Amino acid sequence: MKKDVIVVGAGCIGLMSAYCLQKSGRSVTVIDKNDITNGTSFGNAGLLSAFKKAPLSAPGAIPDTIKLMLKGESPASVHPTLDLHLYKWLLKFAASSNQDRLKRTLALFERYGQISLDMYESMVKEDGMDFHFCKDGLLMIYTEQKTFDAKAAHCEDPQAYEILSKERTKEYMPILNDKVIGSILLKENGHIDSGEFMLELKKYLQEKGVEFLLNEEVNKLEFQGSKVSKIHTSKGSYEAETFVLSTGADDTLAKQAKNKFMMTPAKGYSITFKMDDALKPKTSSLFADLFIAMTPRRNTVRMTSKLELGTTNPDVVRKQIDSIHKNLGMYTNAFEMREQIEWTGFRPLTPNDIPILGFDENYNNLVHATGLGWLGITFAPAIGKIISDVITIDKRNETNVDVLLFSAFFQG
Numbered sequence: 347m348k349k350d351v352i353v354v355g356a357g358c359i360g361l362m363s364a365y366c367l368q369k370s371g372r373s374v375t376v377i378d379k380n381d382i383t384n385g386t387s388f389g390n391a392g393l394l395s396a397f398k399k400a401p402l403s404a405p406g407a408i409p410d411t412i413k414l415m416l417k418g419e420s421p422a423s424v425h426p427t428l429d430l431h432l433y434k435w436l437l438k439f440a441a442s443s444n445q446d447r448l449k450r451t452l453a454l455f456e457r458y459g460q461i462s463l464d465m466y467e468s469m470v471k472e473d474g475m476d477f478h479f480c481k482d483g484l485l486m487i488y489t490e491q492k493t494f495d496a497k498a499a500h501c502e503d504p505q506a507y508e509i510l511s512k513e514r515t516k517e518y519m520p521i522l523n524d525k526v527i528g529s530i531l532l533k534e535n536g537h538i539d540s541g542e543f544m545l546e547l548k549k550y551l552q553e554k555g556v557e558f559l560l561n562e563e564v565n566k567l568e569f570q571g572s573k574v575s576k577i578h579t580s581k582g583s584y585e586a587e588t589f590v591l592s593t594g595a596d597d598t599l600a601k602q603a604k605n606k607f608m609m610t611p612a613k614g615y616s617i618t619f620k621m622d623d624a625l626k627p628k629t630s631s632l633f634a635d636l637f638i639a640m641t642p643r644r645n646t647v648r649m650t651s652k653l654e655l656g657t658t659n660p661d662v663v664r665k666q667i668d669s670i671h672k673n674l675g676m677y678t679n680a681f682e683m684r685e686q687i688e689w690t691g692f693r694p695l696t697p698n699d700i701p702i703l704g705f706d707e708n709y710n711n712l713v714h715a716t717g718l719g720w721l722g723i724t725f726a727p728a729i730g731k732i733i734s735d736v737i738t739i740d741k742r743n744e745t746n747v748d749v750l751l752f753s754a755f756f757q758g
Contacts (some may be wrong), residue, residue: 349375349386349586352577352738354564354599356380357717358387358540358722360592360620361547362555362730374556375586377579379563382544386691388593389616390540390723391650392641394466395484396459397534398506401451401699402719403442410493410635421637421673425656432656435610435697442698451699454752458728465727466538473550477543478644484535485510485518485631488527489677493635497530506533516627519640521678529631537630539643542724560627567602573711574603588737592715593693600716604708608758609717612690613654614704615666619683636673649674662690696754703729703753704736704743713737717754 351367356378364374382388424436450529469475488494489675501507508531515529516522550556559579566578567589576585591599595611630641638651651670667688696702706712716735718725732748740746743755750756 349373349584351375351588351590352377352586353590353592354378354577355590355592355594356382356548356558357385357594358544359594359729360388360391360590361544361593362529362553362726363590363715363733364551364730364732365547366593366727366730367737368551368554369557372734372738374551375559375584376551376556377559377562377564377577377584378660379561379580381560381695382548383541384689386488386693387726388544388720389614389650389689389691391616391630391720392478392538392540392543392642392643392723393484393632393639393641393720394463394536394538395532395630395632395721396455396462396479396724398452398532398633399455399484399486401455401536402695403439403451403698404575404731405445405719406649410451421651421700422653423655425511425654427656428553429656429731431606435608435631436655438608438697446460447698450757454700458725458748458752461728461731462725463536465731469727475543475546475550477546478539478578480629481536482629483508483631484532485515485529485627486532486634487519487522487529487631487677489525489633489635491527494527494530497756498528499635501530507531508533509568509622510746515645520625523677523679525677531629532655535630537641538723542644543723554634559611564599568630569709572709580715586711588713590713590715590733590737594716594722595694596717597694600714600725603706603712605706605714607696607702607717608754609694609696609702609713610655611658612695612719613659613690613692614650614653615662615670616648616650616689617653617667617670617683618643618648619709620646620685620689621681621683625675625681628678633677635673636668636677660690660692662688673734693719693722698754698758699755700752700754701725701729702755704730704746704749704755707755 350373502720563580701717
């Protein structure tokens with residue numbers, strides 16, 4: 347029997363696309379090669395950080411990273427590779443790290459960040475979900491005087507910013523030592539527990555009749571003319587009116603549809619642990635100069651870091667975990683991290699922080715939803731709405747304003 351919409355990929359973008367499509371009256375099937383409990387979205391920091399925070403491709407990103415590399419504190423590393431695509435990506439990243447691009451990106455982030463925050467709040471209040479949704483800001487902690495002063499110079503709006511001294515910063519994160527310079531609270535941001543969110547959303551979707559085919563890998567797209575006629579999985583074959591590819595950093599299926607997106611897998615790590623309540627961060631926090639995030643969850647704390655390019659190794663590398671502990675330890679007092687769970691995964695990273703959204707250019711019933719990098723949780727609700735709208739209302743990319751504004755098909 348032919349299905350209505352098949353979403354391939356059960357990360358936060360895939361599940362939010364299913365959520366919005368179901369709300370619009372479509373019948374949805376979600377297929378994923380895993381069981382959703384070990385994917386990139388599940389290991390996410392849970393930051394909702396669309397407001398007043400610079401994207402990855404910001405002016406100064408490259409010299410700042412080189413400076414940290416020389417100090418042995420850099421979260422980024424590029425593995426030697428013969429893959430020319432990565433070097434093209436790096437050149438595009440360098441070209442995108444300019445002031446004009448930053449201004450446009452920040453405006454887009456705030457537009458879709460606000461949509462996402464409103465939708466998260468609705469999911470809690472109207473749908474009855476509980477995933478530790480907190481709108482209590484993002485604390486940007488600075489370890490370099492120069493970057494702190496540069497950021498503080500632009501924090502004029504008291505509704506959006508609060509500049510905190512070293513002493514006040516320690517009230518928010520009691521484990522800090524005196525090497526920290528200070529912090530800035532970005533008041534409009536928040537956080538969720540990404541693991542709880544994924545489980546709550548899956549439960550909600552199942553109750554609403556969304557079909558889940560888990561532990562089933564899609565390995566081939568079959569084409570007929572200008573359409574995807576069916577997909578083949580490790581367990582069978584399926585036909586559908588519309589297919590949505592939300593497979594994160596894995597672009598195998600997109601390549602079968604003749605695409606070569608300017609996107610690269612970026613490996614990151616998380617460490618989830620228990621610690622004394624009195625020492626927990628009071629809100630989600632990001633060491634701005636170290637790219638280390640710490641998010642308080644209901645019963646644990648999650649720390650995330652690292653940006654590895656040019657590797658496909660799926661294993662947790664001890665050297666990288668040790669580096670996270672070493673860099674954090676330079677600016678914190680000793681504290682106990684109990685019951686540590688280490689995780690690593692790959693984020694789908696575009697060179698200018700603009701996702702890949704909308705109908706495929708070659709096949710008119712194939713839709714892409716990927717390329718969010720570390721911002722999948724931040725923008726998942728808005729992306730789900732865009733995907734649903736372009737499928738159910740607009741039928742084509744050119745008539746959907748959000749695709750025109752926020753897709754690499756038009757803003758690459």
